[in-house]
Amino acid sequence: RKEVEQDPGPFNVPEGATVAFNCTYSNSASQSFFWYRQDCRKEPKLLMSVYSSGNEDGRFTAQLNRASQYISLLIRDSKLSDSATYLCVVSYTGNTPLVFGKGTRLSVIA
Amino acid sequence: GAGVSQSPSNKVTEKGKDVELRCDPISGHTALYWYRQSLGQGLEFLIYFQGNSAPDKSGLPSDRFSAERTGGSVSTLTIQRTQQEDSAVYLCASSGSGGARHEQFFGPGTRLTVL
Numbered sequence: 589r590k591e592v593e594q595d596p597g598p599f600n601v602p603e604g605a606t607v608a609f610n611c612t613y614s615n616s617a618s619q620s621f622f623w624y625r626q627d628c629r630k631e632p633k634l635l636m637s638v639y640s641s642g643n644e645d646g647r648f649t650a651q652l653n654r655a656s657q658y659i660s661l662l663i664r665d666s667k668l669s670d671s672a673t674y675l676c677v678v679s680y681t682g683n684t685p686l687v688f689g690k691g692t693r694l695s696v697i698a
Numbered sequence: 699g700a701g702v703s704q705s706p707s708n709k710v711t712e713k714g715k716d717v718e719l720r721c722d723p724i725s726g727h728t729a730l731y732w733y734r735q736s737l738g739q740g741l742e743f744l745i746y747f748q749g750n751s752a753p754d755k756s757g758l759p760s761d762r763f764s765a766e767r768t769g770g771s772v773s774t775l776t777i778q779r780t781q782q783e784d785s786a787v788y789l790c791a792s793s794g795s796g797g798a799r800h801e802q803f804f805g806p807g808t809r810l811t812v813l
Binding site: 592630631632633634675685686687688689690691 | 731733738739740741743746754757789801802804805806807
């Protein structure tokens with residue numbers, strides 16, 4: 589079983605739509621959770637951290653379910669500029685490298 | 699301020715040759731990571747430096763791969779006797795602390811092609 593699993597997509601949605609991605613992780617000792625965004629042929633960039641209580645940043649909402657070991661990302665009112673690959677990322681302790689999922693590709697269509 | 703820089707941006711080499719990839723982290727960042735990303739794959743951890751501690755080399759795929767970090771700043775990843783399966787984008791990241799809660803900032807990567 590992969591450590592971090594995501595649906596690769598692609599998710600093709602019209603502008604203005606709401607889209608949700610889920611991610612599951614296998615290590616119950618995972619402590620920190622993130623969503624990174626990666627544009628085509630570019631480096632990954634942090635989109636948002638994911639907190640146990642859930643958190644929101646503008647149109648983006650992240651949720652963590654520790655019991656079921658999954659993380660979600662909700663994007664409301666999709667923009668063309670949201671088209672990218674979204675990487676689910678976890679870490680096990682404070683001093684270990686991040687473990688990345690393979691990413692979910694989103695295409696927002698006009 | 700300046701972000702993470704990597705050089706070269708592209709490297710084409712012949713099978714069996716050695717290559718060196720360079721990473722300049724953000725000034726003051728104590729943690730430095732190397733990852734690689736093959737086509738259509740996720741990021742694969744290679745090696746991690748934190749301050750003066752011994753590096754975590756647990757992700758290096760073979761003894762052909764090595765890395766060093768001089769003066770707690772610049773890092774060089776060396777691949778000896780390159781193979782075609784080494785072709786990938788090699789990404790360097792740095793963070794202000796080894797704690798995973800601190801954001802990792804990535805460089806633009808070096809695209810390595812082994813012919």
